[in-house]
Each structure stands twice: as C-alpha cells, then as structure tokens.
Amino acid sequence: MTAQTILFDFSVDSEKTSDSKQRQEIAKIVRGEVENIFPQIELAYQMTMEDGFFCVFTENKETMITLRIFQQGLVTMNIEYYLEDGKEPLMSFDSSKRLENILAKKLKVHSGQVLPTLKRGDVARYFPSSDERIIEYDIDALVFEERSPFQKIQILHSKTLGNMLILDELQNIAESDLIYTETLMGRGKENYEGKEICILGGGDGALLYELLKEKPKFVVMLEIDELVMQACNKYLNTICGDVLEKRKGDNYEIVVGDCVDYMKKFISEDRKFDYVFGDLTDIPISGAPVGEIWDFIRTILEHSFKILKSDGKYLTHGNGTACTESLELFEDQLRLLRPKVKFTTSKAFVPSFMEEWLFYQVSLA
Amino acid sequence: MTAQTILFDFSVDSEKTSDSKQRQEIAKIVRGEVENIFPQIELAYQMTMEDGFFCVFTENKETMITLRIFQQGLVTMNIEYYLEDGKEPLMSFDSSKRLENILAKKLKVHSGQVLPTLKRGDVARYFPSSDERIIEYDIDALVFEERSPFQKIQILHSKTLGNMLILDELQNIAESDLIYTETLMGRGKENYEGKEICILGGGDGALLYELLKEKPKFVVMLEIDELVMQACNKYLNTICGDVLEKRKGDNYEIVVGDCVDYMKKFISEDRKFDYVFGDLTDIPISGAPVGEIWDFIRTILEHSFKILKSDGKYLTHGNGTACTESLELFEDQLRLLRPKVKFTTSKAFVPSFMEEWLFYQVSLA
Structure with a gap:
C-alpha cells in the first residue's frame, strides 16, 4: 500500500501566465486532457490570486489533482491516489509521459517533464546524494531496524546492491562497496x-x-x-x-x-x-x-x-x-x-x- | 526559478486514520508544527470524506500545503512554493528533516520520511533508472537541444559525469561511461x-x-x-x-x-x-x-x-x-x-x- 504521487511541470511564456484569463485557459486545457484519463474529475476548489492560480480536481474524492500556475511562466500539476498492494497503478510511467507530451504540445511549452512516479508510505527507498539530490533505491525489504543510544540503525535490502547499512536515514555502506x-x-x-x-x-x-x-x-x-x-x-x-x-x-x-x-x-x-x-x-x-x-x-x-x-x-x-x-x-x-x-x-x-x-x-x- | 516541492509521508495506526475525529486530531497536530515554520498559514479548503481527509493550507497564497489522510494508515503532506533564482529556500532539506522528525514523534508513526526537495521548472534533472526509479542528476547546463525526424536530442552537462546524451528524455551515454x-x-x-x-x-x-x-x-x-x-x-x-x-x-x-x-x-x-x-x-x-x-x-x-x-x-x-x-x-x-x-x-x-x-x-x- 502506497500513495502514488506523480509530478508534472511545464515552462511556458510568462506572458500567458501573467494574465488571469490565459491562466483560466491553461487550466481548461489541462483539465480537458486529464479528463481523458480520469473521466469523473470535478473541480473541488479553486483559489484565484492576483498573480497566479491554484485549484484542486478530484475523481470520486480518491484521486486528488492539484494544479498551480505561477505568473513567472511555470505550471505544476500533482496527481495523488492510493494504491493497494497488488493492484495496477491508475497511471503507469509511460501513460504519465504520454500525458506530459500531449500537454506539452497543447500548452506550447518551452520544456516539460513528468517525474517517475513517487511511492510513499512504503519501505524507505529515497535517499539523498551528498549534494542532496534524490535517489530512489531498489529496496525490497527492511531487514533490520532499531534505535541505539546514538542513532537509528537500519539494514535495507537493495536488489542490486545487496544489504545496505543506513544510519539516521543516510546511506553508509552496502555489500556492493x-x-x-x-x-x-x-x-x-x-x-x-x-x-x-x-x-x-x-x-x-x-x-x-x-x-x-x-x-x-x-x-x-x-x-x-x-x-x-x-x-x-x-x-x-x-x-x-x-x-x-x-x-x-x-x-x-x-x-x-x-x-x-x-x-x-x-x-x-x-x-x-x-x-x-x-x-x-x-x-x-x-x-x-x-x-x-x-x-x-x-x-x-x-x-x-x-x-x-x-x-x-x-x-x-x-x-x-x-x-x-x-x-x-x-x-x-x-x-x-x-x-x-x-x-x-x-x-x-x-x-x-x-x-x-x-x-x-x-x-x- | 523553480517550484520547490517537499513531500512528507507518515505511516500510522490505521485505527487512528479510520476514525474521523482522530483524523481531525492528526490534521491539528500537523498544522501546529507547520505553523512553527510558516506562521501565517491559514486553512484554505478542506474536504471531508467518509474514509479520509484532505485539506489545503496556504501562507499568503504563496506557499501551498496539501495534507491528506488515508484511512489505511497513511498521511501525506506536500509543501510547494516558488523560489526565485539566487534566493534562499524557505525550507532546507535539514529543516524539512527536522519537521519530519518532530511530526514522526507527535504522530507516533511506524515510519516517516521526507524526500529531498524536488525542483521543478528548471533544466531537466530527473531521469528514470531502467526499472523506473527516480534519479536526480547533478545537471548544471542544457548544452544542446534539438528535435530530429527521429527523436528529441539533448546534451546535458552533469557536474560529475560530464556531458550526457539524452534521447527522448532517456539517458544514453555520458563522458563518464x-x-x-x-x-x-x-x-x-x-x-x-x-x-x-x-x-x-x-x-x-x-x-x-x-x-x-x-x-x-x-x-x-x-x-x-x-x-x-x-x-x-x-x-x-x-x-x-x-x-x-x-x-x-x-x-x-x-x-x-x-x-x-x-x-x-x-x-x-x-x-x-x-x-x-x-x-x-x-x-x-x-x-x-x-x-x-x-x-x-x-x-x-x-x-x-x-x-x-x-x-x-x-x-x-x-x-x-x-x-x-x-x-x-x-x-x-x-x-x-x-x-x-x-x-x-x-x-x-x-x-x-x-x-x-x-x-x-x-x-x-
């Protein structure tokens, strides 16, 4: 059981995003494309600002989609839903890439991306590099976890790196090292x-x-x-x-x-x-x-x-x-x-x- | 200029999250701690469901915080705000970890984590591993980008891997390889x-x-x-x-x-x-x-x-x-x-x- 979080972002002309009518237009385009995947979506809430736009769409109060338009020329969309173990995701990485590609064309973006789906609530799998970049490990088991007087000690098993020693949520050494x-x-x-x-x-x-x-x-x-x-x-x-x-x-x-x-x-x-x-x-x-x-x-x-x-x-x-x-x-x-x-x-x-x-x-x- | 997105998740007793009063209690605890960092936050919207809870907090309509409680024993929180180039983030990875630690204690979680801050709207830096895990690269420049009749071709510069060839948003080879x-x-x-x-x-x-x-x-x-x-x-x-x-x-x-x-x-x-x-x-x-x-x-x-x-x-x-x-x-x-x-x-x-x-x-x- 995990929450699946899918993050999109699009860079567009700031001329478009600095105008409230055009922001509405962007929201409409996004909604139209998202509706092809989540046909039951409704607008649950919207916040208009002088310099931006934020709204929440929901499908059956299960899938929550937040859309934000920043006047500086940036659009972000977050899709989040709960996935039971063993069930198929509502959106694969491939289908999220297809949605990203379609929206990129329709919004005439300078650049756009969708991040690989983030999985939350499961065994720890995201760790930072030394310069705080996110890295997802192929962790498939929590082998050991205990708190000593000095630190939190975990042994996690990575499919490709073997057992890894994690101290206070930071990678220390693995069998691969x-x-x-x-x-x-x-x-x-x-x-x-x-x-x-x-x-x-x-x-x-x-x-x-x-x-x-x-x-x-x-x-x-x-x-x-x-x-x-x-x-x-x-x-x-x-x-x-x-x-x-x-x-x-x-x-x-x-x-x-x-x-x-x-x-x-x-x-x-x-x-x-x-x-x-x-x-x-x-x-x-x-x-x-x-x-x-x-x-x-x-x-x-x-x-x-x-x-x-x-x-x-x-x-x-x-x-x-x-x-x-x-x-x-x-x-x-x-x-x-x-x-x-x-x-x-x-x-x-x-x-x-x-x-x-x-x-x-x-x-x- | 990037949107900064900070994702937290906490696994708690599903007994707590399956009761609507206790969900309100969780939301109150989270709000209290988040208020220490974003003192002006207000509740902008909340959706009550039979089996869960969702709300949006905002500080000055600039920082948007969505909180979701799933009845199955999972709490997710997403913090998102715009960061101008050269400005200090409102929340460092260290301070997000401190917030995670405090909330983990107060919510008596089984496990909790905060992901390294995601940066959106900038040069492409997130790419999937072959098994679709997210990996953030230390990209500091887009060196080349053009679309051929066959694919989108990019050369990105990584601080540690040198120039990287990216075809249709997938890593191909780098100077390090x-x-x-x-x-x-x-x-x-x-x-x-x-x-x-x-x-x-x-x-x-x-x-x-x-x-x-x-x-x-x-x-x-x-x-x-x-x-x-x-x-x-x-x-x-x-x-x-x-x-x-x-x-x-x-x-x-x-x-x-x-x-x-x-x-x-x-x-x-x-x-x-x-x-x-x-x-x-x-x-x-x-x-x-x-x-x-x-x-x-x-x-x-x-x-x-x-x-x-x-x-x-x-x-x-x-x-x-x-x-x-x-x-x-x-x-x-x-x-x-x-x-x-x-x-x-x-x-x-x-x-x-x-x-x-x-x-x-x-x-x-």
Whole structure:
C-alpha cells in the first residue's frame, strides 16, 4: 500500500501566465486532457490570486489533482491516489509521459517533464546524494531496524546492491562497496605489513576485515555503537567477515567506546600508530565550519596527529566530489592544523552512494 | 526559478486514520508544527470524506500545503512554493528533516520520511533508472537541444559525469561511461584484430572509436540519425574522438541510413561479418513481448544472424540487471531464433545509468 504521487511541470511564456484569463485557459486545457484519463474529475476548489492560480480536481474524492500556475511562466500539476498492494497503478510511467507530451504540445511549452512516479508510505527507498539530490533505491525489504543510544540503525535490502547499512536515514555502506574500503585504505598504494593501525569508528567492520588481509602488526578499532556492530555482523558479513563476531584476535582488537576518550588515553601512554583511519561522521555539506560536527571533526584531526608517528598517515573519506564547498571547508581545516600537514586525494565511484566520492591521505608536511 | 516541492509521508495506526475525529486530531497536530515554520498559514479548503481527509493550507497564497489522510494508515503532506533564482529556500532539506522528525514523534508513526526537495521548472534533472526509479542528476547546463525526424536530442552537462546524451528524455551515454563501451565490446576478451565488424546504431561514436583502437580490418556503422552524430561529434568528442567528424577512414565507414535496409543489402550481397553490434533502442522493461519495439528487436536479431559468419558474434546491451522481467523476455526471443543460438552475459555498473547493466554475447549454438 502506497500513495502514488506523480509530478508534472511545464515552462511556458510568462506572458500567458501573467494574465488571469490565459491562466483560466491553461487550466481548461489541462483539465480537458486529464479528463481523458480520469473521466469523473470535478473541480473541488479553486483559489484565484492576483498573480497566479491554484485549484484542486478530484475523481470520486480518491484521486486528488492539484494544479498551480505561477505568473513567472511555470505550471505544476500533482496527481495523488492510493494504491493497494497488488493492484495496477491508475497511471503507469509511460501513460504519465504520454500525458506530459500531449500537454506539452497543447500548452506550447518551452520544456516539460513528468517525474517517475513517487511511492510513499512504503519501505524507505529515497535517499539523498551528498549534494542532496534524490535517489530512489531498489529496496525490497527492511531487514533490520532499531534505535541505539546514538542513532537509528537500519539494514535495507537493495536488489542490486545487496544489504545496505543506513544510519539516521543516510546511506553508509552496502555489500556492493568493496571499492569504498579499498579506496579509503589505498589498497595497492599503502603497505600495511607489520604496521600499527587505529580505526576511529568503522562499525561496519569492512575496513578492519580488509586491513587484516594485509598482515598488519596490530589494529585497534574504536567504535561507540555496539548495536551497529551487531547488525553488521549479522547482515553484512560478506563485507566484514567474522571480525565483528570475534571482536579480537592475535593482531586486532575492537574496543566499544568513545574514540576521543581512547585517543586521549593513547596520548597519555605515548602510544603511536603508523596509520589512523577516520571512518566516522560525514563532513557537513555546506555552511560555515562551525557547530558541533565541525568541532568534532577538528577534535578528531588534532587528536589523530597526536597519536600518529611522525611519518604516519591519517586516512579518511571526504564527501561526494560534487560537494565542492564541503570539501573546501574540510581542506581549510587541514590547513589550520599545527604542526602543518600536507595531503593527497583519491576518488572512486561508490555503488551504493551512486556518486563519486573523495578520500584524503594526510601526513605531516 | 523553480517550484520547490517537499513531500512528507507518515505511516500510522490505521485505527487512528479510520476514525474521523482522530483524523481531525492528526490534521491539528500537523498544522501546529507547520505553523512553527510558516506562521501565517491559514486553512484554505478542506474536504471531508467518509474514509479520509484532505485539506489545503496556504501562507499568503504563496506557499501551498496539501495534507491528506488515508484511512489505511497513511498521511501525506506536500509543501510547494516558488523560489526565485539566487534566493534562499524557505525550507532546507535539514529543516524539512527536522519537521519530519518532530511530526514522526507527535504522530507516533511506524515510519516517516521526507524526500529531498524536488525542483521543478528548471533544466531537466530527473531521469528514470531502467526499472523506473527516480534519479536526480547533478545537471548544471542544457548544452544542446534539438528535435530530429527521429527523436528529441539533448546534451546535458552533469557536474560529475560530464556531458550526457539524452534521447527522448532517456539517458544514453555520458563522458563518464568508457566502461559501458568496454563491456559491450568485451575488451580484453574478444580479439578484433583483422576482423570485419558491423555496428547497428551507435550514433554516439564511442563504440566505433574504441573498436578502431583494436585494429579491425573494417568497421561499418549504420546510424539513422545524422543530428545525433553532429551533436555527439561536437559535445562528446572525449568519448568518440574524431570518428564522427571524419565519417570514413582506411578501415571504417559510417553510413547514415536505416540499418535494416542496409542489412538487407548486405544479405543480398552475401556480405558477412565477424561481429555485429546491436547498439540501438533499449529493450522495453516489461509487458508481453509484443508491439513495435519487440518486432524491431526480433527483426534486428534475425537479420544480424544472416550477415554474421558462422563463427561470428552478435554483441548487444541488455537492460538494467534489476529489470529481470525484461531480460527474461529478451532471452526468450533469443531462444526462439532459428538456427539456434547460445549466449553468455557480462555486466558492469555504468556511471551515468547509476545502475548495473547486463550485456549479451550471442553466437550460433
């Protein structure tokens, strides 16, 4: 059971839309064409404005159609109705495209479009890209959902990407995303053999699992959210193997706790690492570099360099390559670090993010 | 200038939504929270139904908010307003998420979501995946748009994918998509040296360009749409080089015309090829294998095997791997071919399709 929402828009001459008579004419044309598909429609309500028009059509109080005409030369129409499971939609994407094409001709538009039908009330399937574009995933099951003290944790199953970890309604990693982990760790470029490594976060276990294949001396992973690890151990074991199940081995240990506390402890013990991985919260996408998240990012960076050997490296994910503003803000933070650091970047198209992502390799200058 | 459309949905106990008093209560809660963001809102219209509720709120006849309560336990809210270029949105994605979170708590929902803000009336940015999921691209410019006798041709620029060829409002290929061409041709698996090749379609020139790097004896490309080639030559030359500019060379020739006509000509001349590429219309995604497009697909397949040497191969794209129904229908067509054929498949995640795509290699059984 979902509400089906079909959104049309048409750009027309603003001369037409700035005249109230012509707006009525547009409404009449739209109604005429919509009537071919929904023959019982009636006008339920209309609002006339000095600079626009809005009305509601309904068929049997079941299908609701709102039409809006903006004086600036824009017409929007929203069709919405309820669809029971297993029933055929009243309007397929093809038939909505046909209606769009007919209206585009009749309204003599500059451009027109109809969006693929939006399905609401069902399992979550719409997620934003890093730059807040809408992406619909081919989700066919909610596998796991629970709220930890830190966040809402979901495992959703995508037909093509496998199980996906969703934290607070944002994509984190999926079974399809080995490339994410390999680019984060710079597989083939960095040599981890015999090295000491600290992972900040990394609760999905994929980074730890891949690092252990490279024969490090020891990896310590600091993850705050026990429940994330339980969920990933159960539903993402194709990418994390048994590391979240075992929690420790000859050359690794997972510690459940606040990574900042543990970094402070390492600093006091003068414990140093060859690599520190920042596998925590995403960088905010824009705005001034102020607020809790940026404070957190700065804290993480400063502490990380205090537990790194002088020739050590801090490796982390950045953001979608489309988020240039966010990436610049992050790089500004790197430039403010003392002692000074230098950095390189690498990028990869991450399947479950459906976009190219930037990764940073930071070391002392 | 765009209309901003923000869609919320909440799943609640159907006990609540099947009672008219409780529906009024829900509407009151929603209005209260929306008022915190749009303080001037007024009720413009409401429709009471036996089994549901619908109303329109407005702020200054500028922001229109429709609220609908379905008895089955679903609440949808649509907020829509006009945004001038350069102005700040009335509601950021973050603030819409905050509103969603507050309402989710107050309405005691099972689940709730708000979709990333939809922008309407601007350059086309929403395209469907092969299985009709909505995907928003980071389009920042309409580079070219013209209608040929065959189709609407657009070149759009994506910030991360480069220039994209759009035919009749569907994604075709982008500068990011070398993997598409390489998977279609099976680079590294097939040996094209000294071979005779026929490309059906392929107007973007990328396949021809890549094949010529493999030292074939001769490639003939049959493309019907002159205007597509002109557009791609101008705006996609990073993927097609100079092949569309030159049109012929020592070992290739592009013929502008209907590929079926030319295949008939080749059959009458007994001209045979080592490889035929089907780089034409996409396979329809579902339904019975009837209608013009399926007739066309069958015609192409039958003719292709008549111009192939007995050890030749027909290589083509299939569809998104999520479109299992469509792929099965296509494979049914392959099984019906006489003489009998056998086939293998390969797949790749194509950046500008934002999904994994299946490719076929078909040869005589």
